[in-house]
Amino acid sequence: MGHLDGKVALITGAGGMKGIGRACALKLASQGADIVLSDFKREPGDLPPQEVKAQWRSIDSVAEEVEALGRRSFKIWCDLTVSGEIEDMARQAAAHYGHIDILVNNARAIIGRDRVPITELREEVWQRFLTINTTAVFLATKFVAKGMIERGKGGRIINMASDASKRGRPLMAAYNASKFAVLGLTQASALDLAPHRITVNAVCPGSVNTDRLNYWEEAQAKAQGISLEEFRARIVAEAGKSIPLGRMAEPEDVANMVAFLASDEAAFITGQAYNVNGGSLFH
Numbered sequence: 001m002g003h004l005d006g007k008v009a010l011i012t013g014a015g016g017m018k019g020i021g022r023a024c025a026l027k028l029a030s031q032g033a034d035i036v037l038s039d040f041k042r043e044p045g046d047l048p049p050q051e052v053k054a055q056w057r058s059i060d061s062v063a064e065e066v067e068a069l070g071r072r073s074f075k076i077w078c079d080l081t082v083s084g085e086i087e088d089m090a091r092q093a094a095a096h097y098g099h100i101d102i103l104v105n106n107a108r109a110i111i112g113r114d115r116v117p118i119t120e121l122r123e124e125v126w127q128r129f130l131t132i133n134t135t136a137v138f139l140a141t142k143f144v145a146k147g148m149i150e151r152g153k154g155g156r157i158i159n160m161a162s163d164a165s166k167r168g169r170p171l172m173a174a175y176n177a178s179k180f181a182v183l184g185l186t187q188a189s190a191l192d193l194a195p196h197r198i199t200v201n202a203v204c205p206g207s208v209n210t211d212r213l214n215y216w217e218e219a220q221a222k223a224q225g226i227s228l229e230e231f232r233a234r235i236v237a238e239a240g241k242s243i244p245l246g247r248m249a250e251p252e253d254v255a256n257m258v259a260f261l262a263s264d265e266a267a268f269i270t271g272q273a274y275n276v277n278g279g280s281l282f283h
């Protein structure tokens, strides 16, 4: 069916209806991989309005899509703030399929409460960003890589970083710090795992046309008396004007890079951080 036939990919944060995780799941499945879909159960108030309207059911919905592509799917609810749940996720996924070949560390803390000047940033918000965006990447890598090493057939670990891993911005101290750290983690773990033919790379998208919930955007939309969808549409149109290739990235643009890094063709690439940003940042 495809060049990922027989491979198993575990993807965190895979339940968003327009999320990068879902796009990665569908892309890897379309290339033959069986998929482990992981996400956490969000509070109803933390769901994007489009998902509520569409009666979207997070990884339950994505699992049906993966199966419609003829691949197997396995769902694991995991709160990435709890290290024991991350260890269980790695164990359950490996037990279900016998192995994990590809790990995509994609989830992130719901953004918005961090969008304040550093002097206003609450320590609990800072901790949450570091816990989900950085520590969970470390822990998932640790637990999944152990199984890959035991199996002795190499592997692929792909960390979803950001242009925020390379450039600081105002009101983004927690997000920037958590995503810069992902690049250090990517390089160091690439070196630790290279003897086992496990590659570790990062993908750094610029702004992506997802409809993720963002508390800050929600508040801005409310203040302007418009819906969150309308506010997002304006951001997407505006962003397109400043991106050299003339549009915001789609989740599928990012998934294409993930699929390449997951493939055999990328066997000699490790410790790298690839931009997917339409030309808006070069380093």
Ligand SMILES: NC(=O)c1ccc[n+]([C@@H]2O[C@H](COP(=O)([O-])OP(=O)(O)OC[C@H]3O[C@@H](n4cnc5c(N)ncnc54)[C@H](O)[C@@H]3O)[C@@H](O)[C@H]2O)c1
Pocket (backbone or CB within 6 Å): 012, 013, 014, 015, 016, 018, 019, 020, 021, 039, 040, 042, 078, 079, 080, 081, 105, 106, 107, 108, 109, 110, 111, 132, 160, 161, 162, 163, 204, 205, 206, 207, 208, 209, 210, 211, 212, 213
């Ligand atoms: N959307 C963008 O513009 C953009 C730009 C650059 C990088 N990225 C990166 O791409 C990745 C995906 O972004 P997105 O916009 O598709 O996703 P998103 O913001 O919708 O969140 C990703 C997923 O993480 C999950 N999540 C949140 N808290 C969790 C927890 N405690 N435990 C388990 N899962 C949890 C969410 O439920 C969601 O499914 C993220 O790492 C993000 O930093 C996104």
